[in-house]
Amino acid sequence: MDMFRYYLKLSLRNLMANRLFFSLMITTLAVGVGVFLANIAIIKTMTNDPLPNKSDRVFNVSFNIWPNNNPSAKLLPIMRYDDAMHLLKNDIATHSMIHYQSQVYTRAIDSKTLSRVKAKVRATTPGFFPLTDAPFAFGGSWSDDYATQVVLGHRMNQQLFGGGNSVGKVIDVEGKPFEVVGVLKAWQLKPLFYHPGNDQAFEVIDDIFVPIETAINNSWVVQVQSRSAERIDSVSETRGKNHFFIHAFVQLDRPAQKIAMQNYLDDYSILRQQGGEFLRENDNRLLDVNQWLELNKVVDERMLAFGLATSLFLAVCIFNASSLLLARYHSARFETGLRRALGARVKDIFYQGLVESTVIGICCAILALIFGWIFLKLSLRLFPDLEHISDIDGSLMLTGVAIAMLTSFVSMIYPLLKSCHGSVSTTLK
Numbered sequence: 001m002d003m004f005r006y007y008l009k010l011s012l013r014n015l016m017a018n019r020l021f022f023s024l025m026i027t028t029l030a031v032g033v034g035v036f037l038a039n040i041a042i043i044k045t046m047t048n049d050p051l052p053n054k055s056d057r058v059f060n061v062s063f064n065i066w067p068n069n070n071p072s073a074k075l076l077p078i079m080r081y082d083d084a085m086h087l088l089k090n091d092i093a094t095h096s097m098i099h100y101q102s103q104v105y106t107r108a109i110d111s112k113t114l115s116r117v118k119a120k121v122r123a124t125t126p127g128f129f130p131l132t133d134a135p136f137a138f139g140g141s142w143s144d145d146y147a148t149q150v151v152l153g154h155r156m157n158q159q160l161f162g163g164g165n166s167v168g169k170v171i172d173v174e175g176k177p178f179e180v181v182g183v184l185k186a187w188q189l190k191p192l193f194y195h196p197g198n199d200q201a202f203e204v205i206d207d208i209f210v211p212i213e214t215a216i217n218n219s220w221v222v223q224v225q226s227r228s229a230e231r232i233d234s235v236s237e238t239r240g241k242n243h244f245f246i247h248a249f250v251q252l253d254r255p256a257q258k259i260a261m262q263n264y265l266d267d268y269s270i271l272r273q274q275g276g277e278f279l280r281e282n283d284n285r286l287l288d289v290n291q292w293l294e295l296n297k298v299v300d301e302r303m304l305a306f307g308l309a310t311s312l313f314l315a316v317c318i319f320n321a322s323s324l325l326l327a328r329y330h331s332a333r334f335e336t337g338l339r340r341a342l343g344a345r346v347k348d349i350f351y352q353g354l355v356e357s358t359v360i361g362i363c364c365a366i367l368a369l370i371f372g373w374i375f376l377k378l379s380l381r382l383f384p385d386l387e388h389i390s391d392i393d394g395s396l397m398l399t400g401v402a403i404a405m406l407t408s409f410v411s412m413i414y415p416l417l418k419s420c421h422g423s424v425s426t427t428l429k
Contacts, residue, residue, distance in 0.1 A: 059286040105119070250286075266284055
């Protein structure tokens, strides 16, 4: 311990005596680590498993049915109302849910102002909540498929009621009263696996959840992807029509359930074909969460290219820092040679260098976290969809510290070995 304190004191003295030199070196490493850390933060968000405990047991459902003989080769991630209702009738899945996205304007019914706020709506079924592991703060889901009841997201509950338990209160949605039966906790899915397409993957959680039958009855428009093989004037006319707009997911906890569900989908397709409809060449599809995210290319290829570039940039920073240290040790070779001539062993010089690299690594880590936060904010200008959920959290901060310490050691190891194995007589001459 006494020797460690001595080495620490000597390292601090060296850093203060050569503060300009070491400031340049530390800044060089910190910039490289900071850029790399910001890149990791974004890629971590993009590649995150939104349901780590059951992502291999939750499946997106796509039918191969098309109403006419001119089907597109690509399976749609959406289905008709009638197809969705048939899927819900299955007794195979642990949980089944269907949904579509809409948008409304709302306010608390007893609000003193008539101003409304815009809200993103998820028209869905009660199975949505257990399938996605949605965390309730208060209340629960609705029990009637046609109820004028809603579940509020945490953010909307804060906006309308200032937070707290708002179960039993009433909100005005598009001029009609809806009772609040549940409130979700602050909740983030990274990414939104149930709607990753149409630039929705990194949006915040929906504001209002409502029974899908109620949303259809009220003709709440489909805000994103839909396709129709016949004229539809409003969402309320979609029942029994060839209008594709509903997404579907099922939770299948056992392999036997997946086999049975695949047979259930195939039997339904054959039934529709016998009724005069057409089947695409593709099979009915069951893709688990991560396969579904991969299909929707949630990981931006630009980000992967940027990741490679930042890795190379970090390598360049380490090389530059090592070159600076090599020059520094070369200029201090007389001092090193004198210490060795007075009895210092090679391992003593090496240990002192390790302590010095640790001090440099700590300084680099602090600066790298600051740079990482700055570079992350700049990077989000290129990827604005990630703004709500990309951050340098505790685990990434520890990762940044570890990388900073490692890069400090790597940049110092060659100059240090070069310094330790020089000839004492040659150095002193």
